[in-house]
Amino acid sequence: MQLTDEEKGMRDGAEGDATAAAMDLLIRYGEALGAEHLCRVRNVAGTMTQPSPVKHKLVKEGGWAKSYSVINLDTDRDVELPRMKVPTCQLQSGFGPDSIGIAPYPKENVELQTTGESYFGAHGVNILSTCTPYQVGNLPTRGEHVAWMESSAVVYANSVLGARTNCEGGASTGSASLTGRVPCWGNHKDENRYGTALFDVRTEVSSFQDWGLLGYFVGDQVQEGRPVVTGDGIRLPELADLKHFGAATATAGGVELFHIPGITPEAPTVEAAFGGAAAPEAIAFGEAERRWAYDTLNSQGESDEVDFILLGCPHASLDQLQRIAAALDGKRLHNDTEMWIMTPRALRTIADASGYTEVIERAGAKILTDSCPAMSKAAPDGTRVFASDSAKQVHYLPAILGIEGWFGTLEDCVDAAVTGRWRGELR
Numbered sequence: 171m172q173l174t175d176e177e178k179g180m181r182d183g184a185e186g187d188a189t190a191a192a193m194d195l196l197i198r199y200g201e202a203l204g205a206e207h208l209c210r211v212r213n214v215a216g217t218m219t220q221p222s223p224v225k226h227k228l229v230k231e232g233g234w235a236k237s238y239s240v241i242n243l244d245t246d247r248d249v250e251l252p253r254m255k256v257p258t259c260q261l262q263s264g265f266g267p268d269s270i271g272i273a274p275y276p277k278e279n280v281e282l283q284t285t286g287e288s289y290f291g292a293h294g295v296n297i298l299s300t301c302t303p304y305q306v307g308n309l310p311t312r313g314e315h316v317a318w319m320e321s322s323a324v325v326y327a328n329s330v331l332g333a334r335t336n337c338e339g340g341a342s343t344g345s346a347s348l349t350g351r352v353p354c355w356g357n358h359k360d361e362n363r364y365g366t367a368l369f370d371v372r373t374e375v376s377s378f379q380d381w382g383l384l385g386y387f388v389g390d391q392v393q394e395g396r397p398v399v400t401g402d403g404i405r406l407p408e409l410a411d412l413k414h415f416g417a418a419t420a421t422a423g424g425v426e427l428f429h430i431p432g433i434t435p436e437a438p439t440v441e442a443a444f445g446g447a448a449a450p451e452a453i454a455f456g457e458a459e460r461r462w463a464y465d466t467l468n469s470q471g472e473s474d475e476v477d478f479i480l481l482g483c484p485h486a487s488l489d490q491l492q493r494i495a496a497a498l499d500g501k502r503l504h505n506d507t508e509m510w511i512m513t514p515r516a517l518r519t520i521a522d523a524s525g526y527t528e529v530i531e532r533a534g535a536k537i538l539t540d541s542c543p544a545m546s547k548a549a550p551d552g553t554r555v556f557a558s559d560s561a562k563q564v565h566y567l568p569a570i571l572g573i574e575g576w577f578g579t580l581e582d583c584v585d586a587a588v589t590g591r592w593r594g595e596l597r
């Protein structure tokens with residue numbers, strides 16, 4: 171590993187013990203991957219406050235500095251934590267104070283997280299508390315090297331923003347925050363950003379649901395490849411559609427980068443998406459493939475009696491909140507049904523000011539921030555059957571909570587919330 175003088179200085183303790191531990195970790199990590207040098211990063215999206223049994227124990231023993239040392243720097247030494255060297259944000263955490271009395275989630279976790287936010291806020295971490303930092307102002311520029319966690323955020327950063335990140339972990343982001351470096355490998359390098367598979371979309375893909383179904387099929391087909399998606403069926407997506415599409419590809423597979431020629435920034439053409447190399451034979455996405463994705467996602471639903479509806483995975487955008495409010499306006503949730511809508515804290519504030527929250531709450535639904543049922547392993551007490559418009563949440567939540575799951579449109583989900591019955595169909 172080639173190091174600059176500044177990096178050698180950090181390794182040797184010129185910027186303190188914590189930074190030395192961070193640089194040591196990055197060198198070990200980079201060497202294991204065969205990276206020849208480190209990339210400079212000035213945007214880190216990681217996690218440090220999310221409660222876990224280990225974190226409770228470490229914070230009790232030695233405060234948040236201890237937790238950061240062990241979990242985010244992989245050292246048992248007691249190190250003093252400086253301010254973060256580069257802009258860093260906290261991604262999604264556990265449920266926060268707004269969940270008290272709504273989500274069956276341990277109060278001690280909420281308290282732990284709250285103390286963590288004060289501690290890390292004072293150390294230069296922006297407490298965004300969302301899986302969609304790009305929706306609340308954390309936007310790297312095209313070509314910028316960043317260090318992000320969270321699969322749905324990583325695929326969005328690489329593909330839609332044209333930034334460059336691998337799917338990092340708590341330790342590598344923790345170390346990147348203190349050093350402004352991350353091993354330069356994988357998605358940071360030009361040669362690893364070209365397509366590996368081609369898709370020909372032959373059926374219309376225009377709605378939020380369509381983009382989720384396409385993403386689920388594409389992810390299943392390519393697994394960790396880099397899909398290039400083209401075809402006459404594609405209609406210009408909104409950002410929420412691309413968010414859903416990317417999250418679905420990273421759920422059914424492990425996609426970290428996709429190209430949609432003419433839409434995403436690194437692929438003005440199919441040729442450019444493959445770096446000038448010959449494109450492989452296209453995989454078709456037609457009605458049969460769309461049906462496969464829908465039926466696979468809905469294979470975890472049996473009973474049509476729905477207890478719980480979850481919207482906002484990845485966390486809802488303002489446009490989505492506005493649409494949800496419009497769909498719920500003048501309606502009232504069924505007595506046996508609950509609906510939670512996940513969104514970033516910052517957007518919740520705007521939803522409050524814009525009157526969306528009032529409309530949503532008047533219908534009996536709740537807006538929650540910071541987390542989601544899959545992340546915090548919590549749904550309303552007694553939930554047996556849930557429904558969502560998110561392919562990712564429907565894929566994961568049944569296994570996490572041992573419940574049934576239905577996937578449909580926003581309209582299907584609102585209908586289920588109001589009637590207590592699942593009547594969704596692929597249209």
Ligand code: F3S
Nearest residue numbers: 262301483484542544
């Ligand atoms: Fe976000 Fe939870 Fe979905 S963290 S991407 S809302 S699974």
